[in-house]
Amino acid sequence: MFSHEYFMKMALLEAEAAKDLQEVPIGCVIVMNERVIARGHNLTEQLNDVTAHAEMQAITSAANFIGGKYLKDCTMYVTLEPCVMCAGALAWSQISKVVIGARDEKRGFINKKLQLHPKTEIITGILENECSVLVKAFFKEKR
Numbered sequence: 001m002f003s004h005e006y007f008m009k010m011a012l013l014e015a016e017a018a019k020d021l022q023e024v025p026i027g028c029v030i031v032m033n034e035r036v037i038a039r040g041h042n043l044t045e046q047l048n049d050v051t052a053h054a055e056m057q058a059i060t061s062a063a064n065f066i067g068g069k070y071l072k073d074c075t076m077y078v079t080l081e082p083c084v085m086c087a088g089a090l091a092w093s094q095i096s097k098v099v100i101g102a103r104d105e106k107r108g109f110i111n112k113k114l115q116l117h118p119k120t121e122i123i124t125g126i127l128e129n130e131c132s133v134l135v136k137a138f139f140k141e142k143r
Contacts, residue, residue: 001034002031002034004077004099004123004126005126005127007029007031007036007075007077007099008077008079008099008101008126008127008131009127010029010036010039010077011027011028011029011077011078011079011101012027012079012101012127012130012131012134013027014027014028014029014039014040014041014054014079015027015041015054015079015131015134016134017041018041018042018043018054019134019138021041021043021045021046022045023041023042023043023044023045023046024042024044024135024138025041025042025079025134025135025138026041026042026053026054026078026079026080026135027039027040027041027042027054027078027079028040028041028054028055028058028076028077028078028079029058029076029077030058030059030061030062030071030074030075030076030077030095031074031075031076031077032062032066032071032073032074032075033073037061037062037065037066037074038058038059038061038062038065039057039058039061040053040054040055040056040057040058040059040061041054041057042054043057051085053082053083053085053086054078054079055076055078055082055086055089055090056085056086056089058076059071059076059089059090059093059095062074063093069092069093070093070094071093071094071095071096072094072095072096073096074095074096074097075095075096075097075098075099076090076095076097076098076099077099077101077126078098078099078100078101079101079102079131079134079135080100080101080102080104080108080131080135081100081102081103081104081108081109081110081124082098082100082108082109083104083107083108083109084107084109084112084114086109087109087114087116088114090116090117090120091115091116091117091120093117094117094119094120095116095117095120096119096120096121097120097121097122097123098116098120098121098122098123099123099124099126100122100123100124100125100126101125101126101127101128101130101131101132102128102131102132102135103124103125103128110122110124
């Protein structure tokens with residue numbers, strides 16, 4: 001059986017891929033039956049598209065893999081708490097579980113008092129330090 005840390009490390013690799021492209025280093029993977037079925041990292045600069053967040057990329061990829069729009073038996077591992085837009089997409093997808101590395105106190109959906117699907121389980125704090133340091137270092141370099 002694989003651990004949450006195992007899959008979060010895969011999401012961190014996606015975040016590193018975003019960083020290599022000068023994108024905000026956020027990454028995610030979507031897992032079904034302990035198998036990664038989708039990966040995503042931020043592509044907003046590359047695609048000149050404000051909606052090209054890691055989560056959106058992965059949700060679309062997972063839906064294509066499954067052949068349907070609902071991700072009921074899936075878990076998303078994401079390095080940073082999803083924003084309001086991504087939370088809306090996750091709610092509509094009816095994803096079973098979202099595992100978050102670092103919280104985003106300013107832009108994350110939790111402090112905005114938003115709910116995902118009622119059956120979606122949310123777990124926070126998995127490899128929180130590694131996820132947080134990556135984003136903070138990126139913005140420190142930019143300033």
